[in-house]
Amino acid sequence: MGTPMTAKASVFIATSLDGFIARPNGDLDWLDQANTTVTEGEDCGYTAFMDTVDILIMGRNTYEKVLTFGPWPYEKPVIVLSRNPIDIPTELTTVTHSSKTPQALHTRLSAEGAKRLYIDGGITIQRFLASGLITDLTITLIPVILGEGIPLFSPQQQDISLTHTETISYPFGFVQLKYKTL
Amino acid sequence: MGTPMTAKASVFIATSLDGFIARPNGDLDWLDQANTTVTEGEDCGYTAFMDTVDILIMGRNTYEKVLTFGPWPYEKPVIVLSRNPIDIPTELTTVTHSSKTPQALHTRLSAEGAKRLYIDGGITIQRFLASGLITDLTITLIPVILGEGIPLFSPQQQDISLTHTETISYPFGFVQLKYKTL
Numbered sequence: 001m002g003t004p005m006t007a008k009a010s011v012f013i014a015t016s017l018d019g020f021i022a023r024p025n026g027d028l029d030w031l032d033q034a035n036t037t038v039t040e041g042e043d044c045g046y047t048a049f050m051d052t053v054d055i056l057i058m059g060r061n062t063y064e065k066v067l068t069f070g071p072w073p074y075e076k077p078v079i080v081l082s083r084n085p086i087d088i089p090t091e092l093t094t095v096t097h098s099s100k101t102p103q104a105l106h107t108r109l110s111a112e113g114a115k116r117l118y119i120d121g122g123i124t125i126q127r128f129l130a131s132g133l134i135t136d137l138t139i140t141l142i143p144v145i146l147g148e149g150i151p152l153f154s155p156q157q158q159d160i161s162l163t164h165t166e167t168i169s170y171p172f173g174f175v176q177l178k179y180k181t182l
Numbered sequence: 183m184g185t186p187m188t189a190k191a192s193v194f195i196a197t198s199l200d201g202f203i204a205r206p207n208g209d210l211d212w213l214d215q216a217n218t219t220v221t222e223g224e225d226c227g228y229t230a231f232m233d234t235v236d237i238l239i240m241g242r243n244t245y246e247k248v249l250t251f252g253p254w255p256y257e258k259p260v261i262v263l264s265r266n267p268i269d270i271p272t273e274l275t276t277v278t279h280s281s282k283t284p285q286a287l288h289t290r291l292s293a294e295g296a297k298r299l300y301i302d303g304g305i306t307i308q309r310f311l312a313s314g315l316i317t318d319l320t321i322t323l324i325p326v327i328l329g330e331g332i333p334l335f336s337p338q339q340q341d342i343s344l345t346h347t348e349t350i351s352y353p354f355g356f357v358q359l360k361y362k363t364l
Contacts, residue, residue, distance in 0.1 A: 018335035019201045147338030153200035156329030164325045164355035173346035
């Protein structure tokens with residue numbers, strides 16, 4: 001028996017040019033607006049990425065935002081990370097809650113055989129980054145400066161060096177950057 | 183006689199992936215470090231850009247930082263924008279001071295025939311952006327997350343929509359994004 005492989009922990013997110021993932025109140029109107037310019041049928045790699053994901057991990061804010069979108073959009077298991085318990089509708093059988101640390105959760109899921117985790121939501125991404133767990137980031141830059149909002153990145157103690165792996169420029173003005181952590 | 187053309191006001195700057203142009207104390211060690219990986223002779227479009235520039239406009243902080251670099255690096259005229267007068271060594275005959283607003287300075291320089299202004303330094307860029315004067319931005323993303331520092335962008339009142347014009351991926355991991363304002 002070998003040791004279990006360590007799961008990748010991946011970020012796949014859109015931001016404004018000034019690095020915001022939402023307006024201060026969580027609104028995504030600017031992103032919805034930008035998405036109206038996208039070539040029909042183009043999902044900017046989302047399906048291909050999602051096909052490689054075993055489990056989504058998101059914070060309470062992102063979870064509650066997703067609930068407002070209408071029908072639950074994810075088929076894959078979702079773990080909502082928050083210190084306090086949350087109400088999960090019984091019909092959302094693929095959603096569970098965890099109050100573990102990112103490290104403990106990552107270790108458990110790796111031991112259970114997960115190959116890739118999709119880490120979503122500003123605070124949750126920041127916690128995984130601060131724990132040194134993020135392996136790769138795909139950031140799609142939307143051509144707008146918002147001026148204020150919920151940031152993708154937050155103050156942290158030390159530099160994180162990255163390796164640029166790919167950039168895709170879409171004809172509708174989105175630029176998708178891909179990096180691996182070293 | 184026609185009305186004078188309006189000068190372009192351009193940003194050409196490097197930032198960390200999290201949008202900082204320098205560490206909190208102004209240090210550029212991370213950029214110097216990254217520049218050691220650059221292919222010899224590659225200037226990421228700087229000379230070609232500078233050839234199109236008539237006048238540089240920068241704030242006092244940037245001016246004082248440039249002074250520490252050693253010999254004055256610019257042949258073109260430089261205007262240091264600050265509310266209070268500054269000491270300019272008499273040998274720097276190409277450097278002058280202005281306490282005008284970005285709008286007033288831009289109007290004056292346009293009337294004098296300037297075709298393109300190079301706007302440099304965080305606060306000065308932010309003032310020109312807030313005044314709606316910036317026409318185009320070239321941002322070179324360095325593959326590092328710093329966590330804190332002097333930001334390129336700052337809180338502002340309204341969205342600024344951009345048109346993406348070009349992205350260049352360099353083999354040493356820099357990604358150069360080019361946008362025009364609408």
